Amino acid sequence: MNGLYRRYSRALVSRKQPFFRFLRSIFNDWSRREYHRDSYDYTKLLQHCRSIRSVQELHAQIVVEGHDQNGFLATKLIGKYAEYGEEKMGIARKVFDRLLEKDVFVWNVVIQGYANWGPFAEALNLYDEMRVGGEPTNRYTFPFVLKACGAMKNSEKGKIVHGHVLKCGLDLDLFVGNALIAFYSKCQDVETARKVFDEMSLRDIVSWNSMIAGYTLNGKVDEAIMLFHAMLHNQTACSPDNATLVGILPACVTKSASQVGFWVHSYVIKTGMEVGAPLGSCLISMYANCGHVNIARDVFDRIKDKNVIVWSAIIRSYGMHGFADEALNMFTSLEEVGLKPDGVIFLNLLSTCSHAGLVEKGREIYEKMEAYGAERKEEHYACMVDLLGRAGFLEQAVEFIEGMPVQAGKDVYGALLGACRIHNNIELAKEVGDKLFVLDPENAGRYVILASMYEDAGQWEDAAKLRKLLRDRNIRKPVGCSSIEIDRINHVFGKEDESHPFTEQIFDTLEKLERVMDENFEPI
Template identity: 35%
Template structure:
């Protein structure tokens, strides 16, 4: 810009500033180049006495490129008012300025002007019209313009395919591609990137294979963008081996290529391989860090996810919203509320990242799973826009904390506001009823599911069996299992066995245990629960049978463990664990606590005796 200003000064001194060609070239740099300055460009434009159409087009294009769509549209309107003779690029840039406006009518006005000026038949203008309508999610209007076009080039077809993909109309995108394949128009790499993206969203490996074979058969040049899109397609379609094959053959790889392979291994549960790829990356960005954090978080390794997030912050990478959502999920899994609160205080309250609906839902889930139902509700109440996930998260939070009445109240409020509950909503409601033993309310919700278009699934039956089992209606629970019309899974038989354990029903408990031993013979909990149930009823022979079966199958009881956070570090302890480096000091303090608690009990007993004597 400093050099541009010097040239401008020289042009003013020599009088070249009044010549349209040199001033147009100067304006082009200042308005369009990344190093340019739009404010200076506007000032320069205002000093040109009679700008030609190229200069008008340049300033509109500059405004759009720099994100000032409204200003660009104002320039276009001024062109119309001053009767400037426009060319096809004027209408293209005018439509592009309308894409950044919230009002569709501005684009419709430009469309009318296009009709009046006779440019409606120009393929260049029509392609931009198609793109405009696709950006505004008006696919029917875009399709109308496309079908009315006498000439359809590769840009026309690609705009329709890409627009369909961006608006989630995957079947329509692939149908358009099939139509295009039957014409003489040859696709280019941009077309294939859109097609690969459509296949990725569909998640069908067969469609992915056909798209790749088509590109190879047509002899298309596989650019880096096209290779990356194909790599991403195979990852999302579950073709991890194909993705590895493509990655290994790539001569040139960028950060997107490496990140796709991290996602591939993460989706396949190969977390160590994902980390190996991550460590080998020549260059990392925030997306690659997020992918690796997601790999840990989604494969039940929350502590590794939190450690990596800390390393990412140390490397001075600013997290994205998606990064924080994954980190909050790891906090929820590990119970690490301190990290979650720090994220809330630093990144949200200090306005680094806006509190969107998705991020708010993640905070609600994190706070509730970390035991702070009040903070979860506080975030929920502060949300400007709530969706079904928001209500589901809060209902499940209330259910897990035993607040059945609040869960039911929120459910009624949600329905009143017009939200349609889904299967997760009913899992939360039925779970809430089970925790409080609300049998009547549970049956009402269970029977109302069909009215909301939700068919009871295995998890809903499990909640009902749990509810009936907790209150002792074991025969009713068993009848419900027999009336399901599907084979009961471990959750259902486990809920029944737990109910039998609570209410000492040995015969039904043995039946449930037998089912569980077939479904998962390696689960130690089944044998332990059955032995405990039989021991309570003094059926020692059954206890011995349960324990001998456990030994015969080589099943060992999973040891219980506790997790505690001290100054941001987590410490895990097993029963009678002495592996911790400070175990001697820990047990010494524990003994002192027990001793003081016994002393407190003695003091309270003596105090109560004195009171009783006095009374």
């Protein structure tokens, strides 16, 4: 039998006919030879199926031959259908439902399919069926179920599943632990995710990556950077891989942590790691936020397979530093290579045009969105209002808002209020402020802008009313802070902040500096 299969395999590699025709030739050959087919033969053929049509052709033959109740073969068939996404999960489910006897492996495969492609609720429904029917679970069941819970952000169901994990004694299992970290991170409960991470007796690279990415995704960038340092200094930890670097670089972007970012790039070069689109776009954004636009461009030029995300990163890089011409030229190059720009790219371009005062070019970019089928969202409308408002076309900005196909939101009116502040149009600002106090009542910045305009105009009574309204509603502006990077660690502090462990030394040094300045410098 092995010799026969090897002959078919060689013919399969060299064939010039479609695979489904090749299958028929095999079936005919088997019939002539009266060859007894078993699940092993069909499993091997399934591995060579490269299209959904060939899978269905083989599936039909499996049913004809009466192997549809073979649990091992059904598991392989379900897994093959699941490879083709959500559209084929319906067929996979029919194969599963026809089985009279189901083991834990076939349950896991169909739950995995739903967890990967959706509908995610079906993964949870099947898990509940397992529990009600008394079907056994194993260390592979829970990661798939938890993945579905995370995708739905269903924290309550996930916590119930976590309870089942504890009852089964699998809470220390590596795969289950990694799944729990990812689940809690997606549900914005990074404290519990960290508790699971700390309690794991064994961690692999996925454990570290999941926890670092969890911190980054939830805005805990300082914690992400600290954990990354702990990983580097932990002798039992794994070496960083591509996923580690993709997880930590967004934190470096947010904090402009140049030293960590430089280390990451140096590590990539030293290890010869391939810089693909995900890692490359992160490096470009990191260098841009740290002010190194030329290095960002060098990274961009070295990426072989550039996707829309990479182009978006370099366009944003130029735009945020005022290089409007370069950003627009990159957009032209993107069009020339035949890529379809998405909404993020258009948002970056509109923002660039707004800050550069390129009104007509901004209008042109805005109109191109429709040609490319890019959906216009509130942030795009807000950018257009900002573009017109900054240039002094306040009436046109108002007309644009009135002509919007959707109801204007807080971002749109916020952009208009900012333009009123620039051009000191207090009457329009008052109208816009009244709308914002309804749409965005907890944003202290809106009140402060209007109050400052009243004060500049000498309308002290109106300014006092707004300041009092802020106090009565207990609305406060977010406390500003500064940060400094020392030995790859970011130290964050605010005005008269006494939370740092070396507070006394810091303030003592500041007092000494003030005395030196008073003694050596005379006032101008």
